[in-house]
Amino acid sequence: MSPVAATRWCPTPEQLMILEEMYRSGIRTPNAVQIQQITAHLAFYGRIEGKNVFYWFQNHKARDRQKLRKKLAKQLHQQQHHLQLQLQHIQPNPISQPLSNIIDPHNHYHHHYNHHRPYDHMSFACCSQPSPICLSHQAIGVEAQSKVLSEHYCNKSGREDMLMQKPITGQNTSYGRDWMMMMMDMGPRPSYPSSSSVPVPYCNMMINSPKIPLKTLELFPISSINSKQDSSKL
Amino acid sequence: MSPVAATRWCPTPEQLMILEEMYRSGIRTPNAVQIQQITAHLAFYGRIEGKNVFYWFQNHKARDRQKLRKKLAKQLHQQQHHLQLQLQHIQPNPISQPLSNIIDPHNHYHHHYNHHRPYDHMSFACCSQPSPICLSHQAIGVEAQSKVLSEHYCNKSGREDMLMQKPITGQNTSYGRDWMMMMMDMGPRPSYPSSSSVPVPYCNMMINSPKIPLKTLELFPISSINSKQDSSKL
DNA sequence: GCAAATTAATGATTTATTCAAG
DNA sequence: CTTGAATAAATCATTAATTTGC
Numbered sequence: 001m002s003p004v005a006a007t008r009w010c011p012t013p014e015q016l017m018i019l020e021e022m023y024r025s026g027i028r029t030p031n032a033v034q035i036q037q038i039t040a041h042l043a044f045y046g047r048i049e050g051k052n053v054f055y056w057f058q059n060h061k062a063r064d065r066q067k068l069r070k071k072l073a074k075q076l077h078q079q080q081h082h083l084q085l086q087l088q089h090i091q092p093n094p095i096s097q098p099l100s101n102i103i104d105p106h107n108h109y110h111h112h113y114n115h116h117r118p119y120d121h122m123s124f125a126c127c128s129q130p131s132p133i134c135l136s137h138q139a140i141g142v143e144a145q146s147k148v149l150s151e152h153y154c155n156k157s158g159r160e161d162m163l164m165q166k167p168i169t170g171q172n173t174s175y176g177r178d179w180m181m182m183m184m185d186m187g188p189r190p191s192y193p194s195s196s197s198v199p200v201p202y203c204n205m206m207i208n209s210p211k212i213p214l215k216t217l218e219l220f221p222i223s224s225i226n227s228k229q230d231s232s233k234l
Numbered sequence: 235m236s237p238v239a240a241t242r243w244c245p246t247p248e249q250l251m252i253l254e255e256m257y258r259s260g261i262r263t264p265n266a267v268q269i270q271q272i273t274a275h276l277a278f279y280g281r282i283e284g285k286n287v288f289y290w291f292q293n294h295k296a297r298d299r300q301k302l303r304k305k306l307a308k309q310l311h312q313q314q315h316h317l318q319l320q321l322q323h324i325q326p327n328p329i330s331q332p333l334s335n336i337i338d339p340h341n342h343y344h345h346h347y348n349h350h351r352p353y354d355h356m357s358f359a360c361c362s363q364p365s366p367i368c369l370s371h372q373a374i375g376v377e378a379q380s381k382v383l384s385e386h387y388c389n390k391s392g393r394e395d396m397l398m399q400k401p402i403t404g405q406n407t408s409y410g411r412d413w414m415m416m417m418m419d420m421g422p423r424p425s426y427p428s429s430s431s432v433p434v435p436y437c438n439m440m441i442n443s444p445k446i447p448l449k450t451l452e453l454f455p456i457s458s459i460n461s462k463q464d465s466s467k468l
Numbered sequence: 469g470c471a472a473a474t475t476a477a478t479g480a481t482t483t484a485t486t487c488a489a490g
Numbered sequence: 491c492t493t494g495a496a497t498a499a500a501t502c503a504t505t506a507a508t509t510t511g512c
Contacts (some may be wrong), residue, residue, distance in 0.1 A: 006502085007504080008478090008479050008480070008503085009479065009480090010479085010505075010506095011478095011479090029497080051480085052479080052480095055478095055479060055480060056478090056479080057480090058480095058497095058498090059479065059480085060478095061498090062498070062499070063477090063478080065498085065499095066499090137507060145485065189496095213510075241489075241490090242488095242489060242490085242494050242495065243494065243495090244489095244490085244494085245494090263482085285495085286494080286495095289493095289494060289495060289496090290493090290494075292482095292483090292494095292495095293493065293494065294493095295483090295504085296483070296484070296485095297492095297493080299483085299484095300484090437491090469512105470510105470512090471510105471511100471512095472509105472510090472511090472512105473508100473509080473510075473511095474507100474508080474509070474510090475506100475507080475508070475509085476505105476506085476507070476508085477504100477505080477506070477507085478495105478503100478504085478506095479502105479503085479504075479505090480501100480502080480503080480504095481500100481501080481502070481503095482499105482500085482501075482502085483499080483500070483501085484497105484498085484499070484500085485496100485497085485498075485499085486495100486496085486497080486498090487494105487495080487496080487497095488493100488494090488495085488496105488512100489491080489492105489493090489494080489495095490491105490492090490493095490494100
């Protein structure tokens with residue numbers, strides 16, 4: 001019953017442009033903090049929520065990958081076709097379909113439990129050289145002298161860090177891709193030792209204080225904490 | 235770097251028991267409010283966050299379904315085997331595999347874009363008769379006289395409402411399965427008309443006031459607003 | 469031109485897979 | 491081996507494009 005909206009988010013051209021620029025610059029799965037900041041920025045151009053940003057990246061990434069997949073598949077098909085034609089000159093009865101079952105997008109999941117990311121091998125240069133993003137509202141349209149803020153989004157370490165897939169596989173790594181944690185972490189206070197049955201009324205647990213109001217940080221000072229930026233597995 | 239925790243949530247027996255009881259009573263995909271309440275309740279028995287509850291239901295549902303799938307598949311295989319054996323008494327060369335390709339869990343997605351939920355037809359009696367859940371902390375172990383709070387969780391309308399899949403396909407339906415909206419809706423204030431370029435510094439947008447501290451509601455007064463409870467499609 | 473009818477895009481959700489802690 | 495956590499894929503549902511008959 002809200003006055004307006006109540007329908008799905010429809011990105012304004014500016015919002016879309018910025019989002020695409022961010023994507024192009026290498027952002028794939030922004031974490032909670034990043035989403036918050038991006039949202040705050042884009043809110044300047046129109047209605048938008050954090051989930052919109054989240055979904056946008058999710059979808060864009062997926063559909064990008066899908067597009068690529070389709071393209072590669074087509075290529076393979078052609079290659080294969082040529083190969084078969086060539087082989088027919090040699091032996092009369094060629095192997096029916098030798099390659100087609102490997103990366104045919106129309107045959108998803110031949111591998112049922114193959115325990116490997118399906119498309120890891122299809123990663124491509126998505127974070128080549130971050131193109132400058134202009135986000136300062138004072139400089140709209142002056143893209144030429146944009147502040148190259150994208151550097152803050154894109155994982156600075158272009159390759160090195162990407163290689164150590166698991167940063168010790170332990171705690172440390174403060175947070176990275178913890179948006180849901182952040183989103184849902186409005187639950188009860190820190191909590192209790194564990195199954196120590198202290199008779200405390202649960203009702204008083206939920207009045208959780210503002211929990212750090214999450215004020216806007218500088219201008220995208222993402223300290224590149226999450227060395228697990230997506231380009232490592234796209 | 236938090237003092238304790240830093241490891242994944244490990245449900246206490248009590249928490250687990252309650253969660254399973256809730257699941258048994260028909261809860262499948264609790265919405266934001268429900269998650270909050272459940273979390274608040276379970277926090278009494280030990281450390282727990284909203285996301286834990288969320289994930290638990292997610293996983294439990296998935297694995298339940300998976301188990302069932304496997305079971306049915308096995309049944310089918312046997313049936314089929316028997317059938318073939320019987321048929322072999324009649325004709326020497328039976329139809330190779332007539333049924334196996336229909337519900338074989340090892341052949342996911344034959345249908346590539348069939349636009350129908352894969353396992354809708356496998357729904358089963360998950361919400362038969364909600365077994366009573368005991369959540370009042372005063373009555374632990376006295377399950378016999380539990381307050382049947384589960385009624386509040388399970389979508390009261392056992393069938394009727396389920397049929398009208400889309401409640402007018404419009405606004406109204408305040409919210410239902412909006413947990414992410416709620417989780418992520420800590421973004422900027424309500425927002426702006428739309429692309430009206432008012433020069434306002436974005437920096438001041440994020441100091442969003444507590445945004446309704448989300449105090450604990452009554453004792454699970456879920457007003458069954460979301461008529462889209464999961465039992466309709468599990 | 470233009471409004472109903474189709475179709476293509478894409479925002480929003482749900483489900484399936486995968487990873488890895490214990 | 492079980493299961494909490496996280497991500498990717500599939501799917502649904504609107505909205506925007508585009509086509510079509512007038």
